[in-house]
Structure formats: C-alpha cells, structure tokens
Amino acid sequence: MASVGKILRRSFLIGSAAIVGGVAFGVYYVNRPAPNPLKPQEGEAALNPFVLIDQEGVTLFAPRAEMGQGVMTTWAALIAEELDVELDDIRVLHGPAAAAYYNSAMLGEALPNKGYDISDFQHNLAEALGVLGKVLSLQVTGGSTSMKDGFERMREAGATARETLKQAAAEQLGVDRSLLKTEKGAVVSPDGSRIPYTKLAVAAGQIDPPSVELRDPSKWRILGRHHPRVDMVGKSTGTAEYAIDVRPEGLKFASVRINPKLGGEMKSFDASAAESMPGVEKIVNLGNGVAVIASNTWLAMQAVEAIDVDWGDAPYPPETDALFGAIAASFDGKANSAMRDDGDVSVLPEGATEITAEYKLPYLAHATMEPMNATALFTGKTLDIWAGNQAPTIIQSKAAEVAGLDPETVQVHTTYLGGGFGRKGEYDYTNIATKLAMAMPNVPVQTTWSREEDMRHDFYRPGAMARMRGAVKDGKAVLYDGQIAAQSAVYQAMGRLDVPAGGPDKVLVEGAFNQPYAIPNYRMRGYVTNLQVPVGFWRSVGNSFNGFFHDTFLDEMAHEAGRDPLEFRLELMKSEHAPSAGCLEAVREMSGWTGKTPDGVGRGVGFCYSFGTPVAQVIEVIDEDGTIRINKAWIACDMGLALDPNTVEAQMVGGMIYGLSAACYGEITFSEGEVEQWNFPDYDALRIHTTPVTEVRVLETNRHMGGAGEPGTPPSMPALGNALFDLTGRRARTLPLSHSFNLLI
C-alpha cells in the first residue's frame, strides 16, 4: 500500500505554470520525479490545466465529455466553489486529450466487492486502484463516475488557484495572505478594495502554489444547489456546437457503408454508377466497406448507396435464434464467475417451496440522437479530429496508429455529444474519419453515417439469458441461485484496446451479484458466451439486463410467498443496506403504495443498486379500453451527496425513460448476419405521449458518493414488467413488452 499511497499523494498535488499573460492550474502525470514534483523540467509533459486565468478572464476545463448529463456545469461548480468565481462569469471548455485527465473512479469500480457493503478500507483501496486509470491513460466518460472522480481534484484545483492568487495580491499589497479574502473573481483587501484575478494572473504564474485545505461543506454556496447549466442557452438556441456542426475552412462531406454482416470482409465492389453522381469527388475503399467524399453529406449518402458491393459473411451464426442457442449453450460450460456465493444453495431448506424461471433479453442499440460522425484533417505530419467522444486519449492513440503518426501529433477536439450512452467510447468512427481524411490530405473531411448505418453498425448491448432458481419459506426468500449468460462486453472492449482479456467478468453479473438483500443461501454465477457479434457498453452495462433478471425473479418469489412485493424486498434489505431500504420506503410513501390497485390499474416496484447508487421505482400502468398506458412513475435514489439535485433529477428521469424505451420497444435481431432494424420506425423509444408523469426524490444518506447517469435505467424495466403482471397476471420474462402486451404507441 505504501507505494500506492505515495503515488496517490503525488497525483493529488496540483501544480501551476506560467502561460502567456497569465497562469494555469492543473495536475501533472503520475510518474513525475518525486522531489519537488511541481517544477516542470525541460522536455517533460506539460501541466494539463483545469483552470486558466489570463487578462481575458477565467476559463475552466472539464476533461469529461458533456453528453447531456451536466458534467461541464458540475465540474465547473466544483472549481468555482473554491475559487470564488460566479459560474456566469467564466468560460467552460472541454479539455484536450491528455494523460493527466485519467478517470480515477472508473477503475476503482473494478474491485470485486459488491459496492454497497464497502468499508472505509475498501473505499480507500478502490481509490488507490484508480491510479491504474492514469497508467492506462483512461480519460473516459462513463460508468457514472465523473462526480466521484472530480470531487476532490476539481476542488483542489480551485483552492490552489485561489490561494496562489491571494499570495500574489499579498506580495503586491505588502500584507499577509491570511488577511485577504476572495469573492466574485477578485481578491479583496482588508480595506475593501478589490483586485480582479485577471490583474493578478501574471504574478501568480511566478509563485509556487501554497498547500491548501478544502472548505467544509457547511460553507458551500454553489455545491449541493441547482445552478443553471452552462450549456443551456446554447442548446436552447441551436448554437451549441456538436461534432456534426464543425465547419473548418474547405470542408468536404463523406458518408460510409461498412459490411452489414458485422466483422465480415468486402469481397469486391463496383462504384461506376456512383462515380458520375452529382457532387461526388472521391470513392474510398476502406477494406471492409466503402465511402464517398462529396460536396454535400446527402449527395455522399446517395452515392455510397449506389455502390454495388459483394459482402463476405459475418463471423457469427447469422440468425437470432442461433445466437441465443449459443448463449443458452454457455450455461453447459464452466462458470466464468461466482461473485456471490453465500450459504449453501445446493440444499433446498426444509419446508421451502422452490421455483425456477428462465429469462431472455435482446441485443440493443444505443441510437444516440446525433448519428455517428467525425471530422478529420490530415496533413501528412499532423492529424486533427473533431468528435463527440467519451474517450479522447483512446481515440488519439488509435487514430495515430491508422495514420502512422506519433500520438502527440494527433489533436482530438471534443465537442458536445448528441447523446453518448456508451456508444461514443468506441473509436471505430474516428478511425474511419481518419482514413477518409488520409484519402484527401490537407482537406478537412466530415464523415456522417446515415441513421441506418448507425443503427446497423453498433457495439450492441449483449443479448442475455438468465436461469433463476429460488425458494421461499414462511414468507421469506431463503435461497436465490442465479445464472447469467451473455457475451462479455468487457472482454471485447479490452480486445479492442489490445489489452489481454480474461478472468472473472464482474460487469457481466453486476446488478445481480451485488444486490443488498439478506438471503441466507445466495449465489450468482456468470457464463461468458464466445460470439463475435460486436458488443459494448450500453447505459448501465451489465445492470441493464441483470437489473431486470434479478428484480423480476424477486418479484416472482414475493408472489410465490404470498407477500406484498415491496414489503418482501424491504424486509430482506433493511439489515443489509439502510440507504437502499430508504429508497424503497420513499417510493412506498410517494406513491401511496398499499399493495392493492383498482381494476384496470397495475403497479409494480423495481429496485437496483448500481454505480454506488440504490434506486427504487414504482410504475403504474392503466388499461384504457384494451390499450395499456404507462401512467405514473415514482423514483427515489440515494447517491450520498447530490452536487446538483436538479441535474440528478433530470438524470433519474432520463435514465428511467431510456430503460422504459428499451423495455417497451427495443430489440436488435439478426437475419443472414445483418441487423434487421434500420431506423427509428423499427427501433422506437418513448415519446412525449407515452412518457409517465414522474416524481423524483433525491435522498442523501449514502456514506459514499454514487453515480447519477446510469442508475435510473436498470430498475425501470423490472418495475414496468412487475406492473404489467399486477395488471394482467401475465409475467414478462422477455423484452420488449410490445410483443406480448398491447402497449400505447
């Protein structure tokens, strides 16, 4: 632990550097020399700034991607809280791809504990393992980790900047720093006169930053309250810039068709018809697909569609049934993990009633509103990439490989993301954009996928199956033995990063093995299916299927036990994890839960602990002349400290709607190796008229900070299925529900 501790201490030191006309505050890379690590030496990596102050004003860098979750505003708020600047008076930008912007919280999640039972010791260990994030240069936005990751570092950056500016003012005024105060972007002297930070920036750049203490939360004036998001005016006037909107001088527009038999080769193509189509400037052979560069995106799309291609076969069974046959067959092999194995599930407790059930969930697409696109400019010596992305350092190194360049010559410009949900942590689309830029050097090329190309070339949420066996006795669950089988999104993603994959895949069983229920005989095993269907991280990842499997079967056990399903869960949870129980109690009260519903009304409860945050939901469905409408929803969550409760509410509602959209309509199927869904008409989502009226309560009792972006998604699917069971008496063991229930569309 000592060496890890040393690294940690060093990594939390915030340094400063003089810049032209001002000063920057930020962090240095982990392996800087131990003595006086804050002095940049000749040729060493430059400081990666979080705060930049010059004569123009104060600029904050949020090196996490703003994909709708409000991270830009809340990271800025963390800095502003300590720096004493108003959010209205500063600029917030996406940071560049840089090693020092590693995600410390994400790798902390890789520990094999359940999360909710984490001790302070384990919590520290999780932070220590987070150092690996730096070593792997994981500047990743994902895993609902941004607040956990930024909470200390951003406040330290703000406090360090504040004290350095005060020191500069102290030297100028000839008074002790302790006599000075700061407010609204200025140092205030004992006589009340103000020196703006902008006037102190140059002097501050010459001062070694003093050590700082963070303010007590009782003194906070920004954190813990809602502040208007810094991106809101731009997004309400159309002026916020997404990757698809960048317009470098001389821009050309491209579109692409990759083999729809995913991973298959391209045998040959005939582009003779496309070559003479209007606006076409170049046809590009990508090896596994073709692209057209043109004067207009639509003309490029028309031309690329006109190319006649002979595609090779997919490297997986071409039909959906065969894929699920392979998933089912993996139950016959050796388990990949048994992350939970309490008591003895091999013996049915005396007098207990046993039930079993099998569940099956489809592959799912991310379907971000902004179709996949990226813009690139290749000069032969340098490469610039503009992309909405969740992993700029990965994109940088992969594009460098494609272009045969040193990664340091590749600039990744991160724009706003028109939705991410995990899709934009991949680098396929930026590699394609790089290849097209290389086909037309010195000309910026924007490559935009059609919606159909986007839908049919995703890294899908894996299709998954579960076999559950449980037993109830005297109204309680006494045995829960679950098996889950799916492709491993983690193994595949590691493969794409050239990292050897193997060992127990915690993500495959998350949402099942780590649920806070005191069931004496409790085992959860994972089985990895080896298939080449491209799979990846879809909002809430393993929890997106396990939340449904685990909670739906609990509901089945509650009914078998003749118990109210909410009380049944609560009783098992109370002794195990109080914040989780608090969420269930909250939705019970908010919804006026009685366990009884009138004719034509059904209610279901769902619960999942994920990303450190327990979330309970109650969903109400009503039968309107044979059509079922989702009428109301109540959500309670507890992530501990909620840095911006209004943004948390938005994430909880949005996460639930994303989950309900999948539960109602979402399904990716395969025929002849190709995805059968093309566009929103056959991969639809909740719309304004199908969205329930929702009430959210944000609790703050959890001792450890949890995530917000994903935990709202997993409990929505079982809550809806359980509500439909209450309404109709029919149990949904597969999704989407539109196949088996007459839902309002």
Next chain:
Amino acid sequence: MPASLTINGTDHEVDLPDDVPLLWVLRDEVGLTETKFGCGVAACGACTVHIDGEAVRSCQVALSDVWGDVTTIEGIGTPEAMAKIQQAWVDHQVAQCGYCQSGQIMQAAALLFENPKPTDAEIDEAMQGNLCRCGTYPRIRAAIHTAAGKLREA
C-alpha cells in the same frame, strides 16, 4: 440547378440538384447547422423548421419543393435575444444532450402560433413526432405551458 431561398429573412442563391433535401441545403450549403440531422425519414423531428410558419421536416422537403419563406431556430431568437419559448426552455433547464431541442422548439413554436393555450393532450398530439433519447419530455411539456403563459401576457 440554381435556386433562390429566403431563410430567416435573407435571400440565398444555391446551386444544387433539385432533389437535395432542405435540411442538407441549410447545413452543408448555407452553413446553418442549428437544424439537425437525426434520421432522414421524418421519424424523429430533429430537422424541424418552418415554411411560411408551418412546422415541416426539412429532411423530407426537396429544394425544388420549398414553397415559402424558411425559418430555422436562428430565425426565432439568439443567445442575446431569446424568443419567449427559448427562455422557457432555459427556465425549465430542459436540454440534456440538446441535440433534438432545435427541432422540439420549432415544433412547439408552431403549436403555439396555432394554439396559444394548448392542453396536455394537444401538446401530446403536436409533439409526439419529436424524439428525445435523453427523455426530456416532462420538462418540454412544462416549458411549453410556461411559454404559452408568457406569450398570452405579452
């Protein structure tokens, strides 16, 4: 074929094939990128603009078929001088990723031209063609009600 268009009160001459959809004329030719591409098949509403005050999916209107003056979201307000409906969007902190919101706002603006006091059911009817994958619908509904109130006061 050269064609002339009036967009946000300004005349533009463009030289593109007749069948290029208005969306791609706006985005790639005129440089008005605030109108978004989402699906290309009129299934998501991200590309909604007004032609003579009527909300249309610009991905489905060919250049040669544009029958009147085009208004995009730039034409109803700017960050410095937002329209009341845009201010309502800010007041309710509607946007998450924000990508669909230009289309949502243009659709809602057209609704409020026609119906200054829409009910929830009328909002459902008018807005259900506009998809939002972030799930901002409850705040969109609230913002439309607020904007309707402000417009009636004015």
